């Protein structure tokens with residue numbers, strides 16, 4: 001109900017909406033209206049109340065509240081169910097729990113802060129309060145687990161495009177799915193899979209985008225390797241607007257992948273890649289190789305030409321440029 005009160009205030013913005021009009025349209029008492037106004041204020045909405053005039057929305061908080069994300073969201077299914085938390089250990093972990101309880105495909109889990117954000121290769125992910133987009137999307141693609149890896153590259157394309165459109169930041173993609181500005185990382189993606197032999201149960205695509213983090217707010221050990229939208233442009237951007245655009249992009253590329261396969265996504269990935277046609281070092285848990293990043297195979301593997309001329313197909317790993 002408080003979301004509906006908020007909706008009325010937004011529709012009335014920048015004018016006052018009378019208490020009576022709210023009562024009438026929602027069929028609730030004056031006391032109930034007041035209670036919801038107080039709850040909204042408690043959530044950070046600045047609402048002016050003037051006797052005989054009513055209520056007026058003055059400002060909305062910089063929070064990724066479902067009511068903010070949903071308003072103006074241009075997707076058919078992605079983000080139609082949203083779980084928002086002020087603080088969680090990891091949105092990927094919460095998303096896993098929700099997915100195993102059967103929440104629908106397209107569910108979004110988003111947090112203002114993560115206390116144990118997870119990165120690739122067992123690393124952590126710096127996720128300070130209110131300064132980034134720390135989110136996970138639950139997908140249920142009807143594919144064999146072997147065909148799921150391209151989805152993580154698909155997410156990189158979606159984030160890169162949303163970043164360009166909403167913030168002007170031109171990030172390049174480092175195989176398979178790191179987003180870099182220069183040599184510094186602005187977004188990381190961690191995809192986790194639950195599957196049986198022949199069928200994916202669910203897939204969690206966790207995305208961490210450094211948005212309004214000032215350079216000095218990064219811990220010293222990350223200052224040389226991490227960046228943010230604020231650090232690159234000197235401007236703070238609306239995380240809500242960026243997340244809305246990201247969800248629309250993600251849905252577009254996901255639907256295209258379902259319809260036409262990975263080829264069109266890969267073509268776009270290659271255009272934004274900063275990994276190909278250069279010497280690279282590739283690490284896996286066990287091994288590492290140096291070579292020439294020749295191409296990416298149709299299944300998303302990196303094709304590396306080793307100094308001896310042999311061609312190596314790397315299915316998963318970490319590239320250093």
Ligand code: BTN
Nearest residue numbers: 090092118119120188189206208
């Ligand atoms: C990487 O190491 O590059 C991947 C980082 C992924 C971080 C995101 S933040 C939201 C989601 N929840 C997590 O615990 N990790 C991912």
